Amino acid sequence: MDGQSGKTMQSLPDTLSSLKGFNKYLTPGWIESVSHILKELTPTKPHKVMEEDTQNVFECHDTELDIKVAKIQDEMVSLGAQLKQKTLQKRESLNNYLDLKGSIRVFCRMRPFNHEESYSSRTMFTLDESNVFLKVAETKTKQYKFDKVFDPCSTQGDVFSEVEPVIKSAIDGYNVCIFAYGQTGSGKTFTMASLKIWVSYHAGFKYCLIELQRATADFSSLSACSRYIWETYEIY
Numbered sequence: 001m002d003g004q005s006g007k008t009m010q011s012l013p014d015t016l017s018s019l020k021g022f023n024k025y026l027t028p029g030w031i032e033s034v035s036h037i038l039k040e041l042t043p044t045k046p047h048k049v050m051e052e053d054t055q056n057v058f059e060c061h062d063t064e065l066d067i068k069v070a071k072i073q074d075e076m077v078s079l080g081a082q083l084k085q086k087t088l089q090k091r092e093s094l095n096n097y098l099d100l101k102g103s104i105r106v107f108c109r110m111r112p113f114n115h116e117e118s119y120s121s122r123t124m125f126t127l128d129e130s131n132v133f134l135k136v137a138e139t140k141t142k143q144y145k146f147d148k149v150f151d152p153c154s155t156q157g158d159v160f161s162e163v164e165p166v167i168k169s170a171i172d173g174y175n176v177c178i179f180a181y182g183q184t185g186s187g188k189t190f191t192m193a194s195l196k197i198w199v200s201y202h203a204g205f206k207y208c209l210i211e212l213q214r215a216t217a218d219f220s221s222l223s224a225c226s227r228y229i230w231e232t233y234e235i236y
């Protein structure tokens, strides 16, 4: 073992205990890389020592270090088991959470007016987070209820935070579908395309997101539907 590795090895127990408190480090990747370092270092290779008087050379094991390494290896096994348990619990909770929220949810996103549209002629408005009102005549409005309404000031981040659990569930291996439906120019692509960027940003370190299909199809000749089917591949 060279000097540098030896130093790293000596400080590993302290590093481990200081990191153990931070859940963000407790990932399969982190455990794997520490286990890899340990595998490289164990058992410690005997180093040759020359006796001063006799000039005899004999091999010497660093038993103290070997014991430390074995202890860390045990800790890693225990951490791995804890992580597996926590991951299962997290998946289960997320799934329960989505069940409680409802397995099919409908959101409405109102895009801001563009420069060709007049704000004064607005026929659609919202007063809270679940209802959209459509002015059908001067004195008549219709009310539509949704699981969530995103008003024109909503950001891509607002939309993402609402669908994030569903995306995490997809990454956990559950089947999910997110699709945008609406009139041409209503903002389907804008919303879905940026969702994809957010997904790649949040999950991209571990997963490679492959967009399999994007199709714009006529739905009863009334509206267009942007359909994205994503598949996730674990890249390590």
Ligand SMILES: Nc1ncnc2c1ncn2[C@@H]1O[C@H](COP(=O)(O)OP(=O)(O)OP(=O)(O)O)[C@@H](O)[C@H]1O
Pocket: 110, 111, 112, 182, 183, 184, 185, 186, 187, 188, 189, 190, 191, 216, 224, 225, 226
């Ligand atoms: N929330 C928003 N904020 C700002 N601009 C938006 C928003 N939503 C859509 N837009 C803009 O409105 C225009 C139409 O949006 P988009 O292309 O996403 O509509 P679409 O529903 O996908 O249309 P099509 O069905 O024709 O493909 C684009 O210029 C887009 O940048």
